[in-house]
Amino acid sequence: MTIRVGIVGTGGISRAHQRAYTQVGGFEIVAVCDIIKSKANEAADKWGVPRKHVFTSYNKMLEMDEIDTVSVCTYNQGHRRPTVAALNAGKHVFCEKPMAATLPDATAMVRAAKTSGKILQIGIHSTFNPRLQFAKKVIDEGLLGDIYYAESTGGSRRRNPGRTFIYKKTAGAGAIVDVGVYNMHDSLYAMGYPKPVRVSAITEDYISQQDPQFKGIMDVEEFGVAWVRFDNGGVMVFKISWVVHQDSLGPSFCLGKEAGISLNGPVVYADAYTNDLKKLVKSEGLTAEANPPEGMTTIQFSGFPEVDVWQAQITAFREAVKTDAPSPILPEGVLLTNVIMDGIFRSHAAGKEVTVNVPEI
Numbered sequence: 387m388t389i390r391v392g393i394v395g396t397g398g399i400s401r402a403h404q405r406a407y408t409q410v411g412g413f414e415i416v417a418v419c420d421i422i423k424s425k426a427n428e429a430a431d432k433w434g435v436p437r438k439h440v441f442t443s444y445n446k447m448l449e450m451d452e453i454d455t456v457s458v459c460t461y462n463q464g465h466r467r468p469t470v471a472a473l474n475a476g477k478h479v480f481c482e483k484p485m486a487a488t489l490p491d492a493t494a495m496v497r498a499a500k501t502s503g504k505i506l507q508i509g510i511h512s513t514f515n516p517r518l519q520f521a522k523k524v525i526d527e528g529l530l531g532d533i534y535y536a537e538s539t540g541g542s543r544r545r546n547p548g549r550t551f552i553y554k555k556t557a558g559a560g561a562i563v564d565v566g567v568y569n570m571h572d573s574l575y576a577m578g579y580p581k582p583v584r585v586s587a588i589t590e591d592y593i594s595q596q597d598p599q600f601k602g603i604m605d606v607e608e609f610g611v612a613w614v615r616f617d618n619g620g621v622m623v624f625k626i627s628w629v630v631h632q633d634s635l636g637p638s639f640c641l642g643k644e645a646g647i648s649l650n651g652p653v654v655y656a657d658a659y660t661n662d663l664k665k666l667v668k669s670e671g672l673t674a675e676a677n678p679p680e681g682m683t684t685i686q687f688s689g690f691p692e693v694d695v696w697q698a699q700i701t702a703f704r705e706a707v708k709t710d711a712p713s714p715i716l717p718e719g720v721l722l723t724n725v726i727m728d729g730i731f732r733s734h735a736a737g738k739e740v741t742v743n744v745p746e747i
């Protein structure tokens with residue numbers, strides 16, 4: 387079975403979708419759509435899509451029975467409408483990250499996936515990193531005990547992407563939704579999607595506003611920090627930057643009552659290298675070095691497979707479509723990133739901690 391794909395938005399990231407579909411195999415791009423006709427034509431010609439299947443309206447494109455799945459590659463403010471329309475038209479959707487620019491948009495998308503029964507996978511490729519997958523298994527096995535504190539960190543010292551990413555009108559927000567969504571999702575996913583209940587945050591744009599390229603035109607944040615409380619009593623500090631006067635805002639980690647883990651290694655910090663962890667290491671085909679071997683120890687792991695995370699996420703999407711099984715990246719889980727982000731912007735505006743609610747789906 388070849389999965390027939392229609393692509394909405396033929397800008398920068400659509401090329402990565404096309405490349406991954408080709409590398410993974412089992413897909414054929416049969417239609418493309420962009421509001422800028424020349425961009426859609428150019429992509430169609432490059433990808434062998436006939437001109438009769440080039441559209442400037444995704445609603446027209448969705449009338450094609452020959453489309454099984456849709457890649458949504460529009461800027462963030464343009465994710466909701468084509469996604470909901472495609473799901474309602476009976477197509478599965480692979481939508482770029484972040485799920486949406488706003489919480490109401492993300493909620494509408496998850497609801498459309500539920501009512502249509504179709505798959506909605508969000509392109510958070512970092513979650514497919516085998517190191518994160520192993521860290522999740524360590525947590526799922528209960529080897530850290532209850533997690534009472536986590537830090538979720540990402541970003542860079544100087545990487546303002548410019549273009550459509552710096553305007554609320556197109557992107558909705560800045561570094562938090564653009565790159566923060568990766569580490570925020572990965573931390574929530576690893577911890578089993580704890581339910582956020584309160585958020586206190588700041589967002590800033592000081593450095594970009596001193597840069598003549600962005601001064602006065604950029605209306606989104608370059609930096610954000612949040613303190614997120616979960617209903618299980620745990621807390622997560624979230625930090626992200628496009629631009630900051632630091633090389634790094636530190637690693638992402640989780641502290642449990644039994645042990646701690648740095649997600650980026652991963653590295654486990656424990657009072658002993660337990661038999662349960664040894665068993666997990668063996669079953670995953672990894673090797674571990676505990677230093678010191680006895681007593682309070684730091685355990686590093688090696689032997690992770692080399693995985694192209696782009697191909698891994700498209701392979702997962704293909705298998706979900708083929709077997710009609712849920713995607714491993716559940717939209718209800720990704721929705722929590724929008725719940726927290728919504729809280730971040732409201733908290734910054736209010737100058738105080740705010741309550742957040744996970745919408746009923």
Ligand SMILES: NC(=O)c1ccc[n+]([C@@H]2O[C@H](COP(=O)([O-])OP(=O)(O)OC[C@H]3O[C@@H](n4cnc5c(N)ncnc54)[C@H](O)[C@@H]3O)[C@@H](O)[C@H]2O)c1
Nearest residue numbers: 395396397398399419420421459460461462464482483550
């Ligand atoms: N996964 C990644 O590594 C990664 C990297 C970059 C961007 N992204 C995400 O991909 C999305 C797009 O980013 P980009 O860099 O390709 O942006 P872009 O601005 O280069 O491309 C967006 C395209 O969508 C088109 N478009 C907008 N509204 C449309 C509509 N209603 N119908 C059809 N076409 C429409 C625009 O004309 C444009 O060609 C963003 O959500 C971004 O966060 C992901």
